[in-house]
Amino acid sequence: MKVIKVNTHQREEFIDITQEVESAVRESKIKEGVCFVFSPHTTAGITINENADPSVKKDILNHLKKLVPFSGDYSHSEGNADAHIKASLLGNSVTVLVEGGNLVLGTWQGIYFCEFDGPRRRKLYVYFLPTFR
Amino acid sequence: MKVIKVNTHQREEFIDITQEVESAVRESKIKEGVCFVFSPHTTAGITINENADPSVKKDILNHLKKLVPFSGDYSHSEGNADAHIKASLLGNSVTVLVEGGNLVLGTWQGIYFCEFDGPRRRKLYVYFLPTFR
Amino acid sequence: MKVIKVNTHQREEFIDITQEVESAVRESKIKEGVCFVFSPHTTAGITINENADPSVKKDILNHLKKLVPFSGDYSHSEGNADAHIKASLLGNSVTVLVEGGNLVLGTWQGIYFCEFDGPRRRKLYVYFLPTFR
Numbered sequence A, B, C: 001m002k003v004i005k006v007n008t009h010q011r012e013e014f015i016d017i018t019q020e021v022e023s024a025v026r027e028s029k030i031k032e033g034v035c036f037v038f039s040p041h042t043t044a045g046i047t048i049n050e051n052a053d054p055s056v057k058k059d060i061l062n063h064l065k066k067l068v069p070f071s072g073d074y075s076h077s078e079g080n081a082d083a084h085i086k087a088s089l090l091g092n093s094v095t096v097l098v099e100g101g102n103l104v105l106g107t108w109q110g111i112y113f114c115e116f117d118g119p120r121r122r123k124l125y126v127y128f129l130p131t132f133r
Helices: A017-030 A055-067 A081-090 B018-026 B055-067 B081-091 C018-028 C057-068 C080-092
Strands: A002-007 A013-016 A034-039 A044-050 A092-099 A109-115 A123-133 B002-007 B013-016 B034-038 B044-050 B093-099 B109-115 B121-132 C001-007 C013-016 C031-039 C042-051 C095-101 C108-115 C121-132
Touching: A002 A081, A013 A055, A017 A034, A017 A109, A017 A123, A017 C095, A034 B093, A044 A055, A044 A092, A044 C080, A055 A081, A055 C080, A081 A109, A081 B044, A081 B055, A081 B081, A081 C080, A092 C031, A092 C095, A109 A123, A109 C018, A123 B034, B002 B018, B013 B055, B018 B034, B018 B109, B018 B121, B034 C095, B044 B055, B044 B081, B044 B093, B055 B081, B055 B109, B081 B109, B081 C042, B081 C057, B081 C080, B093 C095, B109 B121, B121 C031, C001 C018, C013 C057, C018 C031, C018 C108, C018 C121, C042 C057, C042 C080, C042 C095, C057 C080, C080 C108, C108 C121
Parallel strands: none
Antiparallel strands: A002 A123, A013 A109, A034 A092, A034 A123, A044 A109, B002 B121, B013 B109, B034 B093, B034 B121, B044 B109, C001 C121, C013 C108, C031 C095, C031 C121, C042 C108
8 A cells, every 4th residue: 555645735725646646556566457546534535537727626626615615504513514525525535447557547637636624734545456567 | 245234214314334344354354455335226325434523424414405405306206316316426335445454444534324215224235355365 | 448438419418338337247257356437538427326217317417417507607618617527526437346247236226427528429448356257
């Protein structure tokens, strides 16, 4: 299991971790198999979406804010109920195939760590199940 | 494949199944690898979120009710269209790493079975792909 | 890795790909293990939900349109910001167990490719990690 460290700088922020996951693939020397990226946090998610135009991540973040406002009729007393809800909407892990020693992503796809309750020091777990080394 | 049985008691309810999944890991004798938890139902989901403060699961359930009301302009005639929609928003499976014979979860993370059309007798499938036994 | 090709005919459309994934399982000759279905596109998702009554997929599509309208206060200039947001809400991959050479799906479950920015020619990747061949 490899650990990727991510420092976030705002309350809500999408951070492209594609390069870090690619590096973990290369270090693992796995040629073919499946890569799992898992967040052990409950107020952050992981998603795969467009990494060409940065306005896409902005639109996702902003629209999630509309769907799940910061202030609402929430019970949780820590003031981050919205972040927990957003984390469950996106999910806390992604699965990506590996072929020829590289992640198999679409042309426009990047892997994003989705912070909803920062700024924080976060970590992600990357694990591989190889078919061939 | 191990089967976890869950009886739900209300129409909508989050049930913490972390202990049941942990027990399945121990029975499997897997030391390292990946654990998959899959729901074969279409009106229920699975999510990983905070299990310390029970208000978090309450907030997620209540907010999903606001986003996807029970009554709406739905075509499905069984009266549970909202439950199907919520199931797709959360997803019907989760993936968790296993290390040292234990699930690798964050300090505050629990695995929840998310009933949206209960009360029902439900079952979940747990499967492991081991790297080392 | 097997490739499933899907042609979509409307802007938004759910296409049942269960048979195509089942065929891929049979061709792979895998008896037991895990099947991963991954979309390399950023304006489409994959979900598992009811395939008996076609009104369910219609309700999910229509409700997602309400939650994430086509026109909104979006930055992305390509006119498909809503499709990117919906893709992240559903996720771009699903994981299904395989037993006895078949997908382990619930009675009412089907696997849907969820087009949000068609019509397009799309492809999906299917990959297996076998426990036994």
